[in-house]
Amino acid sequence: MKRPTLEAVAARAGVSRATVSRVVNGGTTVTPELRDAVMRAVDEMGYVPNLAARSLVTQRTDSIALVVSEPPTRVFSDDPMFATVIRAASSELEEADRQVILMLAGTPAGHARVERYLTGGHVDGVMLVSMHGADPLPAAITRMRVPAVSLGRPAVNVNLPYVDNDNVGGAEAAVRHLLERGRRRIATIAGPPDMVGGQDRLAGYRAVLQGSDRRSIVAIGDFTRESGLVAMRQLLEDDPGLDAVFVANDLMALGAMKALRQAGRRVPDDVAVVGFDDIEAARYTEPPLTTIRQPFREQAAATVRLLLGIMDGGDVAPVVLPTELIVRESA
Amino acid sequence: MKRPTLEAVAARAGVSRATVSRVVNGGTTVTPELRDAVMRAVDEMGYVPNLAARSLVTQRTDSIALVVSEPPTRVFSDDPMFATVIRAASSELEEADRQVILMLAGTPAGHARVERYLTGGHVDGVMLVSMHGADPLPAAITRMRVPAVSLGRPAVNVNLPYVDNDNVGGAEAAVRHLLERGRRRIATIAGPPDMVGGQDRLAGYRAVLQGSDRRSIVAIGDFTRESGLVAMRQLLEDDPGLDAVFVANDLMALGAMKALRQAGRRVPDDVAVVGFDDIEAARYTEPPLTTIRQPFREQAAATVRLLLGIMDGGDVAPVVLPTELIVRESA
DNA sequence: CTGAAAGCGCTTACAG
DNA sequence: CTGAAAGCGCTTACAG
Known part of the structure; x- marks a missing residue:
C-alpha cells in the first residue's frame, strides 16, 4: 500500500520510465496513444511525483521561503504591515508559479x-x-549560496541585496513639515535600536533638527501601539513643553495620541503628531493622522522581482522606493 | 563553486561516505580520530547535508505543514485565534523537533x-x-496516505481525525444562561454556513430554544467584527423587541455591542450579550463580555499530539475539549 | 518518438 | 569500527 512510483506507472502503462516522466512533465514528444495509456495509469494508481526525488536531480524545488524574523504574537498583531507584505509577496510569487513557504523565526531555536x-x-x-540587528541568517544563507x-x-555588515523605502528621506520630510x-x-518616538528602519528614521529626524539648531528629544518604542503610549508619557514627563x-x-x-488625550493635550493644537507608514487606521484617528506613506505592496513586489531576477x-x-508625506489634520 | 557533497567531505577527510554520514548524523560507532577528521573537513568545507537526498532514502522530512485555509487578510486580522493556534502548535511541534511549514491556502489556485x-x-x-465546507484538501491528502x-x-463526509471543543455544549450553556x-x-448571530464550528453553535442555540418553546431569531455573520455589527443591525430591524x-x-x-450602542440600547439592561471564544478583548469591553471560553492553546496542543500519535x-x-461559561457583565 | 542507462546526494544493511 | 555497494524515485542526455 505504498504510494506508487514512476516505475509502477510505467509497468502498468507498458512503457518506460522516461516516457512516463515525459507525459507527467508535459513533454510534447509523446504519441497520443502512449500518452493516453500513461494518463490512464496515472489516474488509476493515483500517482503523484515524489518531489524530493525530482528536486534531487533537477536541483530546484520551485519553492521560495518567506522568513519573518518575529514571534507569532507580533506577526499576528494589529500591525497590518505583515499581512500586507505577506499577501503581496505571496501573490507575486504564485504568479511566478512558486510555492510560498512561510517560516516564523522568532526564537533562537526557531x-x-x-x-x-x-x-x-x-x-x-x-x-x-x-530582520533584526544580530540576525545570523543572511550570513549562513549566502555562505550556502x-x-x-x-x-x-x-x-x-551583511552583503545582501535588498529593497527598502527611503526611511531617512521620509523622516526628514516629516520633521521639515x-x-x-x-x-x-x-520630539520623536523612535523604533527599536536593532532594526535598521527604525534607526534610519531616527537619523532623518536628527539630521533635520541639527540643521535647524533644535534639540533632539528622543524616546524609544518597539513599533507596537502600547510602546507608543508609554513612550509618549515618558516624553511629556521629560519635556512638558514639547509641541510636536x-x-x-x-x-x-x-x-501616542491616546497618551496625549489622556494628558489633556489637544492634537494638533497643543502637540502636532506625524506618523510613518500610512496604515489604513491612520485615516480613522481623531484627528486623522498626518503621516509618511510607505508603499508596502510595491516594496514586497519589488523584493520578489529582485529575488527572482537574482x-x-x-x-x-x-x-x-520613495516615500510621500500625507498631510491630514494631526499636523 | 557548488555546495560540497558528502563525497567531497569524505575525500578530504580520507574516509568513506558511510563514515561521514555516521558522524554527521551523530552515529556513535566512530573512533574519535576519524570523527575529528570528519568534523574538521565538514567545518572547512561548510558542508550541510542535502535534505532532499536524505529524505529520499529515509522516507521522512521531519517537517509538518500547518495549513490555514484562509486568505492572508483574515489570518492576519484582529482575530487572535490564528496567532494563538499557530503559536501553540508551533511550539509543540518544535518541541518534537519538527520544522513547521506554514501555508496559507486562501484561494483556489493556492x-x-x-x-x-x-x-x-x-x-x-x-x-x-x-477548514471550510467544500475543502478538497483532506481527501487528496488522505488518498496519498x-x-x-x-x-x-x-x-x-471526510474521514479525518480531529480535535475540537464542544461547540454545541458551549452554545447550549450560553443560551441556557x-x-x-x-x-x-x-436572537443569535451565527457563523458562516460553510464552517462546522459556526453551524454547531447554531445547532446548540436552536436545541435549547426548541426545548423551551422560544422562537429562533437568526442572523449570519462571517466571524469578523464588521459582520457582527451589520448582523446586529439587521436583527434589531427584524425584531426590535429582542432582549438578548x-x-x-x-x-x-x-x-454587535457597537451596533447596540449606536441604536441606543443598553447592555445588558436592554439587551444581554453572550459571546464565544473568550479572547482577551472580551475582558475590556464596556461592559465586560460574558462568553464561552474555548481553550485555543490546549486545542492546538492536542491536535499536534494527535497528529504525532497517528x-x-x-x-x-x-x-x-470542554468549554466553560465565563460570566462577566454583559449577560 | 522511445528506451536503456547514468546519475542527483544521501543512508543503511551487510561483510569484514 | 569501517567501507563497498545497493538503492531511494526521479530526469535527461544519448542512441536508435
Missing part, C-alpha cells in the same frame, strides 16, 4: 531550525522580512 | 498548489486549520 531548513536545499530562494534578498535594508508649521520643540512629535510608525502614533543571474543592486 | 506540495512528499504530516488531522471538526437570566426573545443575543464568536460580539501508528479517535 532561527537555528529555519537555518537548517534553508541551507538544506529545501528552497530555491529566500526572502527575509523584518542560496539566493536571498531582504525586505528592508539589512544591518551594515513640523518645522514649517512653526513647531519649536519637536514625529513617531516612527503609525501604530505607535496611535498609542535567481536568474540578474542584477543585485538595492532598490530604494 | 489550494491546488498546496495540495501538490503536500502530496509530493514534502512533509511527514499535516495539520489543517480553519499523508497523515493529517484537523483543528476543528471537518465537514461530515440567557434563559436563566429571564430573557425571553433571544448569543453571538457565535467574540469578535462579532464586539461589533504518525506513530497511534489512535485516531477524535478529541473534544
Whole structure:
C-alpha cells in the first residue's frame, strides 16, 4: 500500500520510465496513444511525483521561503504591515508559479531550525522580512549560496541585496513639515535600536533638527501601539513643553495620541503628531493622522522581482522606493 | 563553486561516505580520530547535508505543514485565534523537533498548489486549520496516505481525525444562561454556513430554544467584527423587541455591542450579550463580555499530539475539549 | 518518438 | 569500527 512510483506507472502503462516522466512533465514528444495509456495509469494508481526525488536531480524545488524574523504574537498583531507584505509577496510569487513557504523565526531555536531548513536545499530562494540587528541568517544563507534578498535594508555588515523605502528621506520630510508649521520643540518616538528602519528614521529626524539648531528629544518604542503610549508619557514627563512629535510608525502614533488625550493635550493644537507608514487606521484617528506613506505592496513586489531576477543571474543592486508625506489634520 | 557533497567531505577527510554520514548524523560507532577528521573537513568545507537526498532514502522530512485555509487578510486580522493556534502548535511541534511549514491556502489556485506540495512528499504530516465546507484538501491528502488531522471538526463526509471543543455544549450553556437570566426573545448571530464550528453553535442555540418553546431569531455573520455589527443591525430591524443575543464568536460580539450602542440600547439592561471564544478583548469591553471560553492553546496542543500519535501508528479517535461559561457583565 | 542507462546526494544493511 | 555497494524515485542526455 505504498504510494506508487514512476516505475509502477510505467509497468502498468507498458512503457518506460522516461516516457512516463515525459507525459507527467508535459513533454510534447509523446504519441497520443502512449500518452493516453500513461494518463490512464496515472489516474488509476493515483500517482503523484515524489518531489524530493525530482528536486534531487533537477536541483530546484520551485519553492521560495518567506522568513519573518518575529514571534507569532507580533506577526499576528494589529500591525497590518505583515499581512500586507505577506499577501503581496505571496501573490507575486504564485504568479511566478512558486510555492510560498512561510517560516516564523522568532526564537533562537526557531532561527537555528529555519537555518537548517534553508541551507538544506529545501528552497530555491529566500526572502527575509523584518530582520533584526544580530540576525545570523543572511550570513549562513549566502555562505550556502542560496539566493536571498531582504525586505528592508539589512544591518551594515551583511552583503545582501535588498529593497527598502527611503526611511531617512521620509523622516526628514516629516520633521521639515513640523518645522514649517512653526513647531519649536519637536520630539520623536523612535523604533527599536536593532532594526535598521527604525534607526534610519531616527537619523532623518536628527539630521533635520541639527540643521535647524533644535534639540533632539528622543524616546524609544518597539513599533507596537502600547510602546507608543508609554513612550509618549515618558516624553511629556521629560519635556512638558514639547509641541510636536514625529513617531516612527503609525501604530505607535496611535498609542501616542491616546497618551496625549489622556494628558489633556489637544492634537494638533497643543502637540502636532506625524506618523510613518500610512496604515489604513491612520485615516480613522481623531484627528486623522498626518503621516509618511510607505508603499508596502510595491516594496514586497519589488523584493520578489529582485529575488527572482537574482535567481536568474540578474542584477543585485538595492532598490530604494520613495516615500510621500500625507498631510491630514494631526499636523 | 557548488555546495560540497558528502563525497567531497569524505575525500578530504580520507574516509568513506558511510563514515561521514555516521558522524554527521551523530552515529556513535566512530573512533574519535576519524570523527575529528570528519568534523574538521565538514567545518572547512561548510558542508550541510542535502535534505532532499536524505529524505529520499529515509522516507521522512521531519517537517509538518500547518495549513490555514484562509486568505492572508483574515489570518492576519484582529482575530487572535490564528496567532494563538499557530503559536501553540508551533511550539509543540518544535518541541518534537519538527520544522513547521506554514501555508496559507486562501484561494483556489493556492489550494491546488498546496495540495501538490503536500502530496509530493514534502512533509511527514499535516495539520489543517480553519477548514471550510467544500475543502478538497483532506481527501487528496488522505488518498496519498499523508497523515493529517484537523483543528476543528471537518465537514461530515471526510474521514479525518480531529480535535475540537464542544461547540454545541458551549452554545447550549450560553443560551441556557440567557434563559436563566429571564430573557425571553433571544436572537443569535451565527457563523458562516460553510464552517462546522459556526453551524454547531447554531445547532446548540436552536436545541435549547426548541426545548423551551422560544422562537429562533437568526442572523449570519462571517466571524469578523464588521459582520457582527451589520448582523446586529439587521436583527434589531427584524425584531426590535429582542432582549438578548448569543453571538457565535467574540469578535462579532464586539461589533454587535457597537451596533447596540449606536441604536441606543443598553447592555445588558436592554439587551444581554453572550459571546464565544473568550479572547482577551472580551475582558475590556464596556461592559465586560460574558462568553464561552474555548481553550485555543490546549486545542492546538492536542491536535499536534494527535497528529504525532497517528504518525506513530497511534489512535485516531477524535478529541473534544470542554468549554466553560465565563460570566462577566454583559449577560 | 522511445528506451536503456547514468546519475542527483544521501543512508543503511551487510561483510569484514 | 569501517567501507563497498545497493538503492531511494526521479530526469535527461544519448542512441536508435
